[in-house]
Amino acid sequence: MPHVxxxxxxxxxxxxxxxxxxxxxxxxxxxxxxxxxxxxxxEPFPGRWALPGGFIDTAKDADLESCARRKLTExxxxxxxxxxxxxxxxxxxxxxxxxxxTHVYFALMGLDDVExxxxxxxxxxxxxxxxxxxxxxxxxFDHAEILAAALTRLRSKVEYTSLPAFLMPVEFxxxxxxxxxxxxxxxxxxxxxxxxxxxxADLLDTxxxxxxxxxxxxxxxxxxxxxxxxxxxxxxxxxxxPNAAGMRR
Amino acid sequence: MPHVxxxxxxxxxxxxxxxxxxxxxxxxxxxxxxxxxxxxxxEPFPGRWALPGGFIDTAKDADLESCARRKLTExxxxxxxxxxxxxxxxxxxxxxxxxxxTHVYFALMGLDDVExxxxxxxxxxxxxxxxxxxxxxxxxFDHAEILAAALTRLRSKVEYTSLPAFLMPVEFxxxxxxxxxxxxxxxxxxxxxxxxxxxxADLLDTxxxxxxxxxxxxxxxxxxxxxxxxxxxxxxxxxxxPNAAGMRR
DNA sequence: TGGGTTAGTGGGAAAGGCCCACTTAGTAAT
DNA sequence: ATTACTAAGTGGGCCTTTCCCACTAACCCA
Numbered sequence: 001m002p003h004v005x006x007x008x009x010x011x012x013x014x015x016x017x018x019x020x021x022x023x024x025x026x027x028x029x030x031x032x033x034x035x036x037x038x039x040x041x042x043e044p045f046p047g048r049w050a051l052p053g054g055f056i057d058t059a060k061d062a063d064l065e066s067c068a069r070r071k072l073t074e075x076x077x078x079x080x081x082x083x084x085x086x087x088x089x090x091x092x093x094x095x096x097x098x099x100x101x102t103h104v105y106f107a108l109m110g111l112d113d114v115e116x117x118x119x120x121x122x123x124x125x126x127x128x129x130x131x132x133x134x135x136x137x138x139x140x141f142d143h144a145e146i147l148a149a150a151l152t153r154l155r156s157k158v159e160y161t162s163l164p165a166f167l168m169p170v171e172f173x174x175x176x177x178x179x180x181x182x183x184x185x186x187x188x189x190x191x192x193x194x195x196x197x198x199x200x201a202d203l204l205d206t207x208x209x210x211x212x213x214x215x216x217x218x219x220x221x222x223x224x225x226x227x228x229x230x231x232x233x234x235x236x237x238x239x240x241x242p243n244a245a246g247m248r249r
Numbered sequence: 250m251p252h253v254x255x256x257x258x259x260x261x262x263x264x265x266x267x268x269x270x271x272x273x274x275x276x277x278x279x280x281x282x283x284x285x286x287x288x289x290x291x292e293p294f295p296g297r298w299a300l301p302g303g304f305i306d307t308a309k310d311a312d313l314e315s316c317a318r319r320k321l322t323e324x325x326x327x328x329x330x331x332x333x334x335x336x337x338x339x340x341x342x343x344x345x346x347x348x349x350x351t352h353v354y355f356a357l358m359g360l361d362d363v364e365x366x367x368x369x370x371x372x373x374x375x376x377x378x379x380x381x382x383x384x385x386x387x388x389x390f391d392h393a394e395i396l397a398a399a400l401t402r403l404r405s406k407v408e409y410t411s412l413p414a415f416l417m418p419v420e421f422x423x424x425x426x427x428x429x430x431x432x433x434x435x436x437x438x439x440x441x442x443x444x445x446x447x448x449x450a451d452l453l454d455t456x457x458x459x460x461x462x463x464x465x466x467x468x469x470x471x472x473x474x475x476x477x478x479x480x481x482x483x484x485x486x487x488x489x490x491p492n493a494a495g496m497r498r
Numbered sequence: 499t500g501g502g503t504t505a506g507t508g509g510g511a512a513a514g515g516c517c518c519a520c521t522t523a524g525t526a527a528t
Numbered sequence: 529a530t531t532a533c534t535a536a537g538t539g540g541g542c543c544t545t546t547c548c549c550a551c552t553a554a555c556c557c558a
Contacts, residue, residue: 216505
């Protein structure tokens with residue numbers, strides 16, 4: 001089966017794709033972007049929901065990350081504020097077309113500035129709420145497993161970083177930010193401790209304007225450095241047990 | 250340029266490899282395993298030092314991780330106690346043979362139980378000390394960059410996990426473990442705080458034997474669970490500044 | 499003007515790390 | 529033997545940070 005080309009490359013090359021897990025928060029719910037698999041001859045998992053992604057185009061993509069950005073822009077029409085690599089998944093059976101490996105990226109964005117489906121058919125795109133078991137949704141390929149890993153990573157990092165700030169609109173109040181933390185972590189945080197820490201970290205710029213509503217107006221903030229997450233010295237407290245994390249997967 | 254085979258797979262497939270960054274500590278020095286690139290017609294970077302790794306064999310390897318384990322066993326002859334994925338690196342230029350992507354694994358092992366070069370020519374294998382800039386060594390491919398990322402990951406995780414325990418021989422004293430932490434972190438830790446934390450974490454089993462030497466004998470310990478690292482609630486203190494880590498790479 | 503609701507703060511108790519100094523237990527040398 | 533030396537291991541106070549609860553502040557609405 002190895003079709004010899006040159007001396008050095010006499011191995012079958014696995015199929016190579018890039019997939020993106022992109023999260024946002026809206027209506028107090030964590031959501032992930034899914035796309036519907038095309039229906040057609042030879043298409044695997046036709047009509048099923050899947051993570052956005054696809055084959056690397058060795059002619060167009062200079063590297064893995066720009067491939068991920070290209071695919072994201074094709075779907076959402078925006079440049080995501082946060083993108084990091086999640087990991088890669090490869091084995092003989094995940095794609096019926098053959099041995100395949102996917103490079104998975106992990107992205108966060110606020111929902112205020114996105115015109116979804118900018119480049120696609122709206123009915124084929126969906127911000128799916130991440131409930132207890134979105135795994136029960138039977139996503140295409142091994143995307144349920146990948147999504148679970150992304151969720152674990154998100155929750156883990158939210159414990160001790162400012163990642164949720166990338167899920168917010170440009171301007172937000174401290175209470176709204178705290179709510180986002182709480183939605184992701186699934187538990188409540190202490191108001192005082194939260195405020196003290198976040199403000200002490202010097203992450204936010206005060207906007208000279210207040211958010212008005214039915215109650216006392218709240219100070220508006222915006223992220224100072226939109227490129228880097230902040231790492232807190234300690235995780236946010238008020239939790240139950242310390243977690244034991246070992247080798248991934 | 251895409252040579253059409255079927256409707257679904259009309260993209261050039263990148264070259265796909267797996268590489269491993271494996272660390273150990275000996276003589277109070279952090280070391281990484283390197284192999285010498287073969288010399289031959291069409292071989293890239295002939296004679297240069299590189300991370301162990303190679304092409305995926307779609308016939309032999311069920312998945313990425315078993316490919317990594319296979320290659321490690323071929324080199325060191327042992328089963329490593331700790332293995333996690335580091336990430337993947339792919340672009341058009343890292344391999345002169347074409348667009349290539351590598352899946353990188355990150356491994357730790359103690360040096361007491363390894364018979365290096367079990368499966369290879371000894372002169373072609375080397376535990377290279379990780380000095381300030383091993384990057385100056387001009388490793389093959391983009392392996393210097395990958396090694397730097399692995400080092401960052403190692404240092405970062407050592408701040409708040411029990412990873413260094415996987416770099417120790419089977420039995421060791423608390424002071425020796427602390428020395429390993431210090432070697433990796435490049436700074437000294439407080440003896441009392443270190444002991445209190447490690448013992449409270451209940452990671453270690455007491456060996457009913459003491460290590461004798463020129464001074465007061467020290468209690469010997471061994472790792473209780475050799476499969477999982479422990480995550481401490483807080484990082485080891487006595488440092489300088491909190492670090493700001495953002496998107497990887 | 500008073501009720502309701504959310505924003506934001508004060509302050510003390512409690513927990514746990516940090517750090518220094520002390521004791522302990524062995525070898526080696528006089 | 530006695531003494532010096534060195535590394536193992538401990539006692540205990542200081543200090544930071546969280547935790548928790550209650551209080552004040554500011555606005556809308558009826």
